[in-house]
Amino acid sequence: MFTLTEVSSLYDAQTTFRILKPWWDVFKYYIARVMLMLAIFVGAMQLSKDQVLCLPETESLTETKMQTIHSSQYYSADDTTTSSGSRVSLVNSLTEQRESLSSSNTQEYTTITSEVENSGKNNQKGHKTYLDYQQYVFINQMCYHVALPWYSKYFPYLALIHTIILMVSSNFWFKYPKTCSKIEHFVSILGKCFESPWTTKALSETAKEETAKRKQRTNGALSIHKNISADRKKGSPMTSMLNNKSGSIPSAEKSAAEVPPVTILDKKDREQAKALFEKVRKFRSHVEDSNLIYKLYVVQTIVKTLTFIWILCYTLTFATSITFVHRCTPAVKHLTGYAVFFCTHNMAFMLIKLLISYIAFSCIYGIVCLYTLFWLFWRPLQKYSYKKAREEASLSDIPDVKNDFAFLLHMVDQYDQLYSKRFGIFLSEVSESKLQEFNLNDEWTLEKLSQHVITNAQNKKELHLSKLSGIPVAVFDLTDLEVLKLDSITEAKIKPKIQEMISLLELHLYYCQTIVEDTALNFLCDHLKCLHLKFIDERNIPSWTYSLRNLQELHLIHDLSAKTKMIAPGSLKELSQLKSLYIMSNLSKLPASIADVSSYLTKLVVQNDGTKLVTLNILKKMTNIAELELQNCELERIPHAIFSLTNLQDLDLKSNNIQTINEIVSFQHLHQLTSLKLWYNEITQIPSTIYHLKKLEKLYLNNNKLEILPAALFKLRHLKYLDVSYNSLKVIPPDVGHLQNLQYFAVTGNKLQQLPSELFRCTKLRSLNLGLNRITSLSEKIGNLVQLTYLDLKENCLDRLPSQLGQCHLLKRSSLIVEDHLFAALPSEIKDVLDCESDTTTFVNGT
Structure with missing residues (x-):
């Protein structure tokens, strides 16, 4: 025999699931309990008192x-x-x-x-029957099984089975493996969200914001009220005295006092809230993929409804068979002498009453099941909108959810809508960003930020922040900061407090979604001089970039790893002070928006990723351009559009596919050109017309395919920097001695075996790069280069160094690049001279 506790345990769900039980499930729970107790009561009575009494018929x-x-x-x-x-x-x-x-x-x-x-x-x-007592007992038992209807005997067991089916159907979605894990996880997260201190703080902040808005709306009314009160006070001194004596609080103070206190979160609470946001995000992505929970709940409700219909149909059919008197005809005449017996069933009256009660409870249960089905199919339970919560909580970004996630929230609403409202806080990105901002400000204090401030190569104070959730408020307290670099900041919000950073001139934004408030934007428009933007798509360029009226230098760096084409930046018309524009991208033509600043742009740098730059006609409009760099643009010839840039001073065509430079003669019209960089190309020879570039001071021809240097090259009397490294030169013409102003000369990585003695007539040489050649000896005339500060002789075929190196008083050991054994072979007094420290700046790479 089962006890009531053992049977009822089949129905008891975990207490944590109570929030997923709407009123109809709770109501059906108690009805099923009553039906269960009724079945157990009838079964107990039947086991103890159920019997029939029979007498024979003559x-x-x-x-x-x-x-x-x-x-x-x-x-x-x-x-x-x-x-x-x-x-x-x-x-x-x-x-x-x-x-x-x-x-x-x-x-x-x-x-x-x-x-x-x-x-x-x-x-x-x-009439006496002359039957013994044992015969009556035998007949009673025989007739109990032969004459008594089966429903009278098995009604309590059927009722127990029905009730168990209903109970199992009610809890099946809590026990089914593919749904119970989701439900348990949801209930766990929901409970933590409800009890999280961040929930209270978020609601307090919302209430505070709403109070502030109401206060702003009533400012006008308050001012009018104060004016009226002042007038009344002037007219009635007694009223003024009474008002002073009374302890009334002004309405403005009352509104401020009504602002709810802000909950203070410790580090543990913040970490818990942060973890909850992540859990909710992952749970949502997992549960919204299917609607298994909804379907299972519908199926189990249908099963309960069909069970009710089944119970009602066959119970009403067999209920009439329960009677008090029964006629019994057992085949025992040869034992008792009687063939027919009349029997009375002593439980008939009780069974009928209990059966009526059981049918009544079953009908109530069935009606509730029908209502549940109506609720399931009448409302769109696979969608859940936070529209009302968005209005009440001032969190406009709480998303609508679908599928099983929506169904679970609908079920929670039947228990208490407060749960889903608090849960919605952890679906809001605004709420999450507020938490991140709160944590960020607590972690990155002014003291910690000051430790990260460095002095860069330009002798400017610089702060670099990377991969943070936002900009710490303490950053705006660094009033002497000049360069601010923000890299991969999730939400870079620039607040009006930036006005305190009066020294800020340069801003770097790498992969940052930046929001600038109006007051802060006004400050940036007035003070910011240089802006670096690195982005994946040009749509990530903030729109406020094009309103920085005092901006002088703009860097647009397109992430080439994203493999997306940059179409063009926006209009630059308002950047009236822009002088330098850097574009690193994969352009096929120069953006038309450059024409907006063509009249006052002085420097243009285009660094392509190897995409061929075809259209360059827009260069003709840049009459004031002084520096032009077209790097890695797959140019095969020098673009003709360059020849019209009469103010051009520095031209850099690095890393292209230029093979011939016969057009170089056209550079003679560029009277301001002083620097020409044709490095990292495919140039095989230098035309003799190069001598027309009489004002040229810097010429970079390194990393090409030159085999000879024409004599016309050495007619450039103003040439100071000449780099022909990493070519295939075997000889340096003696005409190199005509370059009396030469300060930097590099022939590293060629096939030279000796140097012309005329080279040492260039007494202004400060840097001489001769490494990676086949030079067998170094002339003693090296001592004529008294201004030499850097000498590279490494990886040659030298067997000794001339002692005249000691005459190069500015040359020191640190700037003498040579094998150790050659330096060790020098006389000791020469080594002592070279080992002396000097404050002379080393002149390397033409700088």
């Missing part, structure tokens, strides 16, 4: 049947008399039983009744 249909009924109902073993009143009672009893018997036995009992009515006049004694 073969005579008149006096014998009358005597049998008289003896079984009213006679004892010694009493042989009966009163006429008892016979009347028996007649009435049999009349009632006739109504509950089947139609086949109605006629027989009518005959018996009539015989009983007539027998009172003729017979006053009952």
Whole structure:
């Protein structure tokens, strides 16, 4: 026998799931409990009291049947008399039983009744059956199994099975493996979200913002009220005295006092809230992919409804079979001498009453199930909108959810809507950004930021912040900061407090979604001089970039790893002070927006990723351009558009595919050109017309395919820097001695075996790069280069160094690049001179 506790445990769900039980599930829970107890009660009574009592029927249909009924109902073993009143009672009893018997036995009992009515006049004694007690017990048991209907015997067990089916159906979605894990996770997260201190703080901040807005709206009304009050006070001194004596609080102070206190979060609370945001994000992405929970709940509700219909149908069918009197015909005449027995079932009356109660509870249960189905199909439970919560909580970005996530929230709303409202805080990116900002400001204090401030190569104070959730507020307290670099900041919000950074001139934004408030933008427009932007798509360029009216230098760096084409930056018309424009991208033509600043732009740098730059006609409009760099643009010739840039001073065509430079003669019209960089190309020869570039001071031809240097090259008397490194030169012409102003000369990585003695007439040489050649000896005339500060002789075929190196007083050991054994072979006094420290700046790479 099962105890009530053991059976009820089948229905008990975990207490943590109570928030997912709407009122109808709770109502059905108690109804099922009542039905369960009813089934157990009937079963217990049936096991202890269920039995039938039977008496035999004689073969005579008149006096014998009358005597049998008289003896079984009213006679004892010694009493042989009966009163006429008892016979009347028996007649009435049999009349009632006739109504509950089947139609086949109605006629027989009518005959018996009539015989009983007539027998009172003729017979006053009952009929003995002469059966033993054991025979009566045997007949009772036989007739219990033969004559008693099966529903009378098995009703409590069927009721118990029905109730268990209903209970299992109610809890199946809590137990099914593919849904229980999601439900448990959801309930766990929901409870933590409800109890999280960040939830309270977020709601407090919202209430504070709403109070502030109401205060702003009422400022006008308050000012009018104060004016009226002042007028009244002037007119009535007594009123003024009364007002001063009363302890009333002004309305403005009251509104400020009504602002709820802000909850203070410690580090543990903030970390917990941060983890909750991540858990909610992952749970949402996991649960929104399917609607299994919704379907399972619908299926189990349908199963309960069908179970109710099944119970109702067959119970009503078999309920009429429960009667008090039954006619039994067991095949035991050879044992008892009687073939027919009449039996009474002592539990019939109780079973009928309990069955009616069970049907009533089943009907109530079924009606609730039908309502549940109506609710499931009437409302769109696979979508959940936070529209009302967005209005109340001032969090406009709380997203709408779908599928199982939406269904779970709908179920929670039936328990308490406050749960879903608080849960929505952790779906909001605005709320998450506020938490991140709170944590960021607490972690990055002014003291910590000051430790990260460095002095860069330009002798400017610089701060570099990378991969943070936002800009710490303490950054704006660094009033002496000149360069601010922000790299991969999730939400770079520049606040009006930036006005305190009066020294800020340069701003770097790498992969940052930047939001600038109006007051801060005004400050940047007035003070910012240089802006570096690195982005994946040109749409990531902030729109406020094009309104920085005092900006002088703009760097647009397109992330080439993103493999997206940069179309063009926006209009530059408002950048009236822009002097330098740097574009690092994969352009096929120069952006048309450059024409907006062509009249006052002095420097243009284009660094392509190897994409061929085709259209350059826009260069003709840049009349004031002084520096032009077209690097890695796959140019095959020098663009003709360059020849119209009369103010051009520095031209850099690095890393292109230029093979011939015959057009160089056209450079003679560029009277301001002093620097020409044709390095990292495919140039095989230098035309003799190069001598027309009489004002040229810097010429970079390194990393090409030159084999000879023409004599015309050495007619450039103003040439100071000449770099022909990493070519295929075997000889340096003696005409190199004509370059009396030469200060930097590099022939590293060629095939030189000796140097012309005329080279050492260039007494202004400060840097001489001769490494990676095949030079066998160094002339003693090296001592003529008294201004030499840097000498590279490494990886040559030298067997010694001339002692005249000691005459190069500015040359020191640190700037003498040579093998150690050659330096060790020098006289000791020469080594001592070279080892002396000097403050002279080393002149390397033409700088």
